[in-house]
Amino acid sequence: MTFHDQLIQITPKLRVQAFALTRNRAAAEDLVQDAICNALAAQHSFIPGTNFSAWIHRILRNRFISDLRKRRDTTDIEDVPASTFASAASHEDTLALKDLSLALTHLPHDQREALVMVVIHGMSYEDLAEATNCAVGTAKSRVFRARRQLEAWMTGDLPANDKLRMKVQELREKLKSESRQKTGIRAL
Structure with missing residues (x-):
């Protein structure tokens, strides 16, 4: 080729x-x-x-x-047109996707990049390590930590560490608040 x-x-x-x-x-x-x-x-x-x-x-x-x-400028994920999603999702699925998108933006850059390259691109850990100029173990660790963090944020499992638990709780409340604002529901 x-x-x-x-x-x-x-x-x-x-x-x-x-x-x-x-x-x-x-x-x-x-x-x-x-x-x-x-x-x-x-x-x-x-x-x-x-x-x-x-x-x-x-x-x-x-x-x-x-x-x-x-x-040194950034763009919000909300700038992405809805047409980029492959199929129309139910309201509940749409909210879950928005929550996931927001949670992804809160991951450290290296973890988010590693997760996308392995999960979406199907790249091997070896290829990821070569592309990001790190050790294979570091590449695996980044993907593992990103998955674990997203799972904790999305399922509501709170870690034992108090600082991390408060950070997760704060993010969860922010996700709920933004979700309510977008759907027009106000907290009572």
Whole structure:
């Protein structure tokens, strides 16, 4: 498979990763375009037979970090159009998705990125470690901690640590409050 064929084949996965990083459709498209331009300019440095996916994902991630350092601005997940969801969900499912989206934004950046790359992209821990320039054990740990934290926030399981329990309780109350505001229900 040629370099260009591999680039075309991986572009949808790059879009997903870029969207997970930027949380803005337009910014994600710009990031993918910039990463592809960087990859094309550096194609001579790619060694055929090595992991193309990890190589291009690292370029995208590095481009995102460079852009972030230049701009230092963020975008709210609420800027995402509803049409990005694959199918219409029930009201309860929609609220759960919104809660999950908000909970994802509260994860540390490295954990959120690792979770998206493994769960959504189907990337192996080895590829994740190579793409993020960390040890395989660190990659596994990030995904594990992200899953455990999301599960605690979404199920209401409170950890034994008082500081963490208060943080989880605060986040849960914030999620409920935002959910009520969006559905027009006020707390009595």
